[in-house]
Amino acid sequence: MPAKKLKTPAASGLSVREGDALLLVGTMKGLFLFGSRPGRRRWSMAGPFFPGSSVYGAAFDSRAGRKRIWAAPSSMHWGAELAWSDDFGRTWERPEVPLVRFPESSGAALKNIWQIVPGRASEPDTLYCGVEPSGLFESRDGGKTWNLNQGLWGHPHREKWQPGGGGLTLHTILLDPSDEGRITIAISTGGVYRSDDGGRTWRPRNRGVRAEYFPDPNPEFGQCVHKVVQHRAKPGRLFLQNHWGLYRSDDGGDTWTDIANGVPSDFGFCMGIHPKDPDTAYIVPLHSDMFRCTPDGKLRVYRTRDAGKSWQPLTRGLPQKNALETVIRDAMAVDSLDPAGIYFGTRSGKLYGSADEGRDWALLQEGLPPIVCVKAAVVAKRPASQKAGNVRGRRRAAAPRARARRKRAA
Amino acid sequence: MAVRFLVPGPLRPFSGGESSVALSASPATVGDALAALRAIHPGLTERVLTETGDVRPHVNVFVAETNIRDAAGLATRVPDGSEIAILPAVSGG
Numbered sequence: 001m002p003a004k005k006l007k008t009p010a011a012s013g014l015s016v017r018e019g020d021a022l023l024l025v026g027t028m029k030g031l032f033l034f035g036s037r038p039g040r041r042r043w044s045m046a047g048p049f050f051p052g053s054s055v056y057g058a059a060f061d062s063r064a065g066r067k068r069i070w071a072a073p074s075s076m077h078w079g080a081e082l083a084w085s086d087d088f089g090r091t092w093e094r095p096e097v098p099l100v101r102f103p104e105s106s107g108a109a110l111k112n113i114w115q116i117v118p119g120r121a122s123e124p125d126t127l128y129c130g131v132e133p134s135g136l137f138e139s140r141d142g143g144k145t146w147n148l149n150q151g152l153w154g155h156p157h158r159e160k161w162q163p164g165g166g167g168l169t170l171h172t173i174l175l176d177p178s179d180e181g182r183i184t185i186a187i188s189t190g191g192v193y194r195s196d197d198g199g200r201t202w203r204p205r206n207r208g209v210r211a212e213y214f215p216d217p218n219p220e221f222g223q224c225v226h227k228v229v230q231h232r233a234k235p236g237r238l239f240l241q242n243h244w245g246l247y248r249s250d251d252g253g254d255t256w257t258d259i260a261n262g263v264p265s266d267f268g269f270c271m272g273i274h275p276k277d278p279d280t281a282y283i284v285p286l287h288s289d290m291f292r293c294t295p296d297g298k299l300r301v302y303r304t305r306d307a308g309k310s311w312q313p314l315t316r317g318l319p320q321k322n323a324l325e326t327v328i329r330d331a332m333a334v335d336s337l338d339p340a341g342i343y344f345g346t347r348s349g350k351l352y353g354s355a356d357e358g359r360d361w362a363l364l365q366e367g368l369p370p371i372v373c374v375k376a377a378v379v380a381k382r383p384a385s386q387k388a389g390n391v392r393g394r395r396r397a398a399a400p401r402a403r404a405r406r407k408r409a410a
Numbered sequence: 411m412a413v414r415f416l417v418p419g420p421l422r423p424f425s426g427g428e429s430s431v432a433l434s435a436s437p438a439t440v441g442d443a444l445a446a447l448r449a450i451h452p453g454l455t456e457r458v459l460t461e462t463g464d465v466r467p468h469v470n471v472f473v474a475e476t477n478i479r480d481a482a483g484l485a486t487r488v489p490d491g492s493e494i495a496i497l498p499a500v501s502g503g
Contacts, residue, residue, distance in 0.1 A: 077468045077498040078420065078457035096424060096453035102461045109460035 259308025
């Protein structure tokens with residue numbers, strides 16, 4: 001029997017216009033959407049969608065004229081699934097048979113979907129999902145069907161990967177914009193792996209990244225990598241937040257350099273990179289693995305503008321007293337506007353944002369469930385060819401109103 | 411008499427809104443009943459069983475008053491006319 005799509009009416013969707021900033025905020029109890037005009041001074045909110053389900057994975061796909069929000073609600077009872085909305089949350093489609101599922105031969109069952117990543121602009125029907133347990137799924141038909149990447153699933157290291165606190169998760173997928181064969185992924189705890197042949201084979205890329213919980217702190221793999229970010233214009237430039245340790249790579253992950261210079265702690269989860277400047281990155285340091293809260297009760301984002309040679313605290317607008325917060329691995333995002341917007345959400349349900357690259361911060365929303373995922377996007381403008389048609393359409397629609405106005409005036 | 415599944419509220423989007431689903435076949439076991447249910451409403455069975463065919467850890471399935479975890483699991487016998495209740499476990503956070 002073919003899968004039926006179940007349209008699930010949602011409470012209300014988000015009203016957005018072309019060029020608006022969009023935030024997808026996944027929480028332990030559902031997904032929330034936030035929208036703002038490009039100035040990002042005021043935000044409107046919609047949600048919760050999928051109330052009661054955690055949403056660790058979300059993405060906005062604007063390729064090929066789409067305006068599609070992907071979400072990965074995971075019910076403690078009924079399992080994880082992929083759903084999507086083409087109208088900013090007014091309606092959601094949930095296939096009756098979940099799209100992402102392990103093949104019988106794998107002997108595995110899906111626990112959660114941690115990451116949804118649209119493919120490169122040059123491959124508009126390709127998408128990736130990173131899941132627990134430690135699998136990479138790929139779709140080549142716009143998300144209709146998904147397949148487990150066998151090269152990674154069959155990797156001889158897999159049996160030695162160990163689950164971290166969040167499970168054995170594949171949480172980071174980075175697609176090199178300049179090399180269609182190169183994909184970098186990260187697993188907690190397995191470390192960074194890279195494919196240079198489109199996902200057929202994978203090699204660990206952890207040289208220089210410590211694993212202080214092993215007798216040998218410099219293993220080939222097994223690092224508990226919390227997040228990796230990559231610069232789009234300079235894809236060899238990566239930053240990595242480890243379970244203890246901050247690192248930079250300038251060679252696509254072949255080697256890593258310790259850059260924990262001037263931070264209160266090199267323990268943390270989240271990470272962001274500036275959309276234009278490859279030397280600028282953002283983190284939220286936490287006290288330690290034994291006390292995963294912001295040090296000294298101060299909520300501080302740290303920013304480097306020199307590729308990690310130094311880090312400066314950003315505090316304006318952030319609480320600097322009694323703020324014992326936790327920001328987890330996917331709860332930070334950077335938009336592509338100018339100046340760049342930086343956003344993060346806390347385990348205590350507060351969403352913060354900066355519309356000026358981190359100089360000033362504002363509490364955008366509080367009282368949300370624990371935030372586990374923040375994704376930023378800009379609602380794409382329609383191509384000129386589509387716009388011309390719409391202008392004619394608007395003129396046609398406006399004509400009766402104009403006639404009515406003239407009549408009233410007369 | 412037909413075997414009947416009782417469907418909890420959160421799963422009714424997958425049963426066409428119905429609170430119960432009657433099977434025309436006479437399954438011998440709970441596993442057989444869920445397989446027959448899959449042919450009618452695949453979305454229901456998908457949310458009760460994992461890809462490996464196990465009952466999801468936070469889902470309980472009862473045949474009459476008996477939790478199948480306390481009986482023979484999916485091999486639990488289903489007497490003719492039984493009601494099989496799918497219930498979310500008391501878990502969450």
